Amino acid sequence: MRTSSDRLYDIDGLRLLAALCVVFFHYTFSGWAGGTSPVAFAAESSWSKYGYLGVDLFFLISGFVVLMSAWGRSPRSFLVSRAVRLYPAYWVGIAVTALVAVTLGQGLFQVSLPQVLANLTMFQAVPDIANVDVVYWTLWVELRFYLLILLFTWIGMTQGRIMAGLWGWLGLTLAVEAGVLPGFTDLIVQSEFSHYFIAGMALFMLYKFGLNLQIALLVPICLGNAVFRAIGYADAVGERYAVTYSHVIITAVVVVVFLVMTLVALRVTHRLARPWLVTAGALTYPLYLLHAHVGFVVFGRVGESVNKHVLLYGLILVMLGAAYLMHRFVERPLAPRLKLLLSGRPAAAPALGVLVAGRS
Template sequence: MTAAARRPGLDVLRVLAVAAVAWFHFGFRMQVTGEAGPLMAGDPGGLARYGYLGVSVFFAISGYVISISTEGRDAYGFAVARIARLWPTYVVCMSLTAAVMLTVPELGLPVGLTQYLANLTMLAPFLGQPFMDGAYWSIIAEIIFYAWVGVLMVARVWRNWQVWIAAVWLVIAALDLAVVESDLLRRLLLTEFAGFFAFGMMLRALERGETAAGVVLVAAFVQALAGAAAGAAKLPEAYAGAVFSIPVVLACVSAGLLVLALLVRLPAGAVPVGPVSLAGRATYPFYLLHQHIGYAAYFLLVPAIGLAGTTLALIAGLTAVALLISGVLETPAARAIRAFGAGVRAFALARIRAA
């Protein structure tokens, strides 16, 4: 979205969601996994373990924002806009992460030239390489969602059939979670997160006054709860038997989605739009940078300045770098990619006409 079209409430929620994810990684995950070194291994935090749900909130925001982003665009324009928004910042943040990992080999986190080159595509797992940072898994989920949107735009069904698309997706997701339990469906159709994406889509459909959007919105809410509960049930195996309370997970998801539904209607004058918009844009580079660089910071700095000092220094440093990237890099890089995309389109059209 352009700065003028940004919803300030979404930027507020983006900040809250990325803070929750950082809290999860620094207040829970690194204590369980020992990824930040032996000094940080120990008893994990309590509520911090639920911060991972901030990623699901991002998916719901994405469903809403992508519905807006496709309006007035064809599939090619949509693809160029997504690449312009995501790829340049990703490359810079991934490169910074690789540089930090190279300087702190004691962490034992994977980093190498082949891995780096594969990560430049944003699709490293499809090339048989690990992510440069563990947080990147959600980028793959977003790209799969974008790809399906692009396919539906090419098929000319996305614009007028979003409510039905969401409804069918939710039925497939419900069947998969309850009966089929297919790993292929989970990966290809994002069945664990379908409710979140569809919830955002239906919020926008409601704004457009589409018939039955409210009914599908409620179904998406229920499916989001079911997907979150199914995901939480698998986490003890990944985190050394740590307990994740399903009622707490459901309460967090409910709160996140209800807050999203309220904040999309937040009027521009309710918050200082400029600073809030800047903070919202900075959440993307912050998210990309925070996990492994954060582990390196805790590994290196805790012995010198302690846990609290390291946390303050880390958050301040990550915020400054994220603001710098979003304020200096994103706009000119996105403009250059959009111009290149427009040039490719013009060239292709000219060749078609000539033929």
């Protein structure tokens, strides 16, 4: 059983940092550049336009911590742990976002009852029903990743099986990118993000078992593919918002993301970790769920009558406060009840959670 001393507080801090990058991307760039906010932040957008890369860090962290959470679990135990982690806050986030959209967001966001009901399942992408909030798309990415982890819990996790699986997944990724496999296979392979999940899992293996030749080869290959795909994605984002992204900066950010997580796996950053960072980690998922559409509605309603910087930083503080309230009064009390309902056993102390956030 994992003890509190095993918790990676440094990852908790990285998760909140990544979330704030995404928040700044939405509030000071994509909101006004995409027409969902009347408040322009021309100066801030020169750097905040790169904030969507916070999601790249999220997926890398996810590969690491989800494998860590699943190690030694049964398939049922893993599924229960993921449901308990994701659904309570998600349901409340949908309710809050839908209520704000219906009451204050007319003309900006359209939300229907069937749409909300489909979103409650978290599988709304299957029938191609729109997300209640734009950032929810990454949950579908995570859910498909969980299916692969579930497969590992079913066959049994060993060092050899995990490494073989990671090489196989990387091979399928390269085959999809080369056009060798038909496009529909990417529904499972997820070639746009698989390198982050693969590298994150490999870095957990480094953390757990130490360095070996396979990891030393696998992670740099994933890094190379991550840079290749990140540059292509940046060009697409730049075309969407009529801005230019520096390939040098994109490359540097991706390299730094990999480097930082490698230092975590090598336990170098452990000396910088502090227990209070657990609070930072706890705020991350609720902040992700709440900030986007609700924030855009606030900017739309009062953005032209309040100093934009006062509004920006005040709104971020409000969202952090709301995230804390969601964690304190939704996640903490509901998680053990949901676990008892699903598994018949009381919940243990919360393990290191994982956050996804959207780039839009």
